[in-house]
Amino acid sequence: MRFRVLLSTLALCCVPAGLFGELVSNDMLLHPPPNSWPTYNGDYSGRRFSPLKEIDAANVKGLGLAWTHQVNPGSGPSSGIKATPLLADGVLYFTEPDNAWAVDARSGRELWHYKWESQGGIHIGNRGVGIYHDWLFFETPDNHLISLEAKTGKFRWSVVIADLAQEYFSTPAPIVIRNHVIVGVGGDSLDVPGYLESRDPETGAVQWHWNTEPRPGEPGSETWPGADAMEHGGGMTWNPGTYDPDLNLIYWGTGNPNPVHAGASRKGDDLWTCSIVALNPDTGKLAWYYQVSPHDTHDFDATQTPILFDAVYKGKKRKLLAQASRNGFFFLLDRTNGEHLLTTSYIDQTWASGTNKKGQPLEIPSKEPQTSGALASPASGGATNWFSPSYDPGTGLFYVNTTQSYSIYYLTDTSPRPEGYAGRDSGVWAQCALKAIDPETGKVRWSHPYTPLHSDGAGILSTAGKLLFTGDPYHHFVAFDPGTGRILWHVGLNGNVSNGPITYELDGHQYVLVASGDVLYSFKLLR
C-alpha cells in the first residue's frame, strides 16, 4: 500500500502563484532565475555556481539560521538527506530513499510527504527529484520511477526502470531536458549491464535506451573478450550528468566494470565502463567517449559530475569539460568532440605508473587486487565520490572534496569465471582535503587538509559573492574564500553535511540551504 501525508488546508493556502502556471518550464531550466534551483546542479552545466551575491565575503560573518526542518522518513534506517533540494515557486522538493517532501522555502514548513512502500533494494541514498512542468520524478531503491503532482504530492504513476532481482538499485536524481526524463541506474553486486534511459514525462514510457556496453560486432566490442563478458559488464550510470543546450549533448560518467575486482574474464579496456560519454538527449546516440580508467579493477566509477564551462586553454577560448575522477586523476576535455587536453593527479595515487598518449592512466599490473593483497592509493571509495564538485568562473578554479586514502586490495575469487565483486579492499589510512584545481594546468592551486581518519562527503557550492560553501569532517558548514582557501565563516551542525548546498533568492534576500542527516538548515543574513 502507498500512502501520502495529506496537505492541510492551511498548507495549501501557502502555495503561491505556481498554482496557476507551469512550475518549471524549459526556459527556466535553460536560464534558471535566482529564485529557483530547478535541476540537480542548479543549472545544466554542473558548475554549482550561483550568480547571487547579497551574501559576500564582507558580510558572511552575519549569516545566521533562518529555520531548520527535520524530516521523518518513517521506519527503517535513514540514509539522511543526500538529495539536492530543487526550488520552484518558493517550495523546496527533495527526497530520501522511498520518500519525497515539499517544504516551504521561507519557513521550513512541510507541505506534503509522499512515502513509497518499498519492495527492497539498497537504501544507501537518493539524490533528489527532477521537475517537468508541474510534475516531479524520483527513483527508488526498488527501481521504480515515480511521478507525483508537485503541488499536492499526489501519485501520478510509477514505472519499473530496472530489475530488482538482478540487484539493480536506483539513486540518481532524474534530469529533465525538454520532454525527456533522463534516468540512470546502479547496482554491481551481481554482474549486470549498465544503461541510461530517457522516459516520457507524460507516461513514463521508454524514449531511448543506451547500453553502457556495445553489442557484439559494434564499435567498442573489440575491447571485451566476448558477448558474455559484455552482457555482464557493469558500468552503472548512478550519478546525474550535465547538458550543453547549444551542442545538444548530455555528458554522463559511467561506473566500474564487473566483476568489480577481478579482470580475468573481461580482458581488454571494457568500453564504455569508467568513461565520460556524450549522448544526444533526443536519440541516446553516442557522439563521443573518453575512458578515464581502462580495464578498471579498483571500483573507480567515473560517475563524478562532468562539469561544463568555457575558458581559455593555451591561448584559445574553448568549450571545456572537466572531471575530478574517483581514480585520483583530473581530466580536461574539449566537450565538442571529446578531444583530450590534460590529465593530472590531484592526490598521491599509487595504482598507475603514468598516462598514455591519450592521457589515460596506465595501471601497474601488480597493483590490481591480489590474493595476498596489493597496497594502493586511493581506496575503492576513491579520491572523491558522489558528492558534488563546483567550478567558479570568477576564480576559474575547480573545487572538489578529496580523500588521500590507502587500502589493501584483495582478490578473493581466482576462478576463470569470477562473480560479483570477486574481491574486497581493506582501508588502512585516509586524510580528506578540500582542493582547488586550476583546470588550465591541472595543478592544485590550494588545499585545505583535515585531520586524518575522518571522512567527508559534502558537496560544494560557489557563488558570485566570492564564497565557497561546503562541509568539513567535523560537523561544520563552512564558507571559504574560493581564491585563497581562507576560512570566512562556519557553523556547527548536528552532523556532517550530507548533501550539496544550494542558494536562492526569495523576497529580495539570499538563502543558503544545506542538509545534515534528516535535517535541513536554512541560513540568511541576520540584521
Add this chain to the structure above:
Amino acid sequence: MKRTKHNFRAAVLLCCSAAVLSAGQTTNAAAQAQSPSPGTKPATEAKQAQGNVRAERMAKFLAIGEAPDPAAVQRGKQLFTATCGFCHGATATGGEGGPNLVRSILVLHDNNGSNIGPVVHGGRPGKGMPAFPSITDAQISDIAAYLKSRIQAAANRGAYEIQNIVTGNAEAGKTYFDGAGKCSTCHSTTGDLAGVAKKYEPDVLQSLILYPIAPGKSEEDLPEKARETATVTEPNGQKVSGFLMHLDDFNVAVQDSSGTYHSWERQGNGDDGLKVDVRNPLQAHVDLVKTINDTDLHNVLAYLETLK
C-alpha cells in the same frame, strides 16, 4: 570526538555504485567492521564469528533477502552436482554447454522452483537441454535453494573469504623489520609483539602493520605511548599539554595528565593566537603506509606470523 576507524572503514566498504555514507551516519552503518577479540577465542573461531557478523550486516545492507534453509541447500547441492553439474558446472557458473545459472535472469526471478521446475521437467529441446521428469517438486525446491545460496554468495561481498595471504619470506621480513623498515625502533618481537600472530587473523595483522588501529577501535584504545599528544600555548604564554582529544579548524581539546579535559575555540586559518603543537607517535606508520612496497609488506607479515 572519538577518532575511530569506523567512519573510514565503513565508508570504504560501502563505496559501491552508489555512495559513501556520510560520516555522521556511519556509526550505524550496516557494514561496520567488527573489532577482533584478541586472545579470547581460538583465531579460527573468532574469524568465523567475525566473518558471519560482517556477512550478515552486508546481506542486510544489500537487501539480498533471507538465506535459504541450509539443509535444503545441502541436499540441493548434492543433487545439482550429480544431475546438473556436468552441463552447468558444479558451482552453477556454467560448464559443458550449459549456461551460468547464477547470472540467469530466469533463476534470479525464481521463487522456490516456480521458474526452475518447468525447465527441469520439460527440458529445453531447442537448446539441447534434456527433460528430467522424474525429479520431484521437493527436489526442485532443494535445487532452487542451492541456486539461491550461490546467488547470495556471489552478491554478498561481506561473505567473501580472503585466501591465504601469508606468502612472503619471513627471513626477509625480519631483515626489513630490523633494518630498512625501522620497525624495531619502537617494537620488539619479544615485547609488545610477542604472540601477536595469535591475536589477529593475517589480514587484520597486515592492516595493523601499516596503521595500528584495529577495525572498530579508536585512538583512545591505543597504549598511552602511541597516542597523539599536543601542547596548546595560549596568547598569554600559558601552556597546557596532554592527549589530543580533538583538533579541527575551530576547536582543539586535550586531556591533561590529571584527566582534566580542556578545550579552546579557534577562528580557523590558525590566526587566533593559539599555538598548537601536535606530536604523533604513529607518524612513522603514516610514512610507512605511503612508502612500503607489497613485497616488504608481505615479508613482514610472514615474519610476524612466526610470532605465535
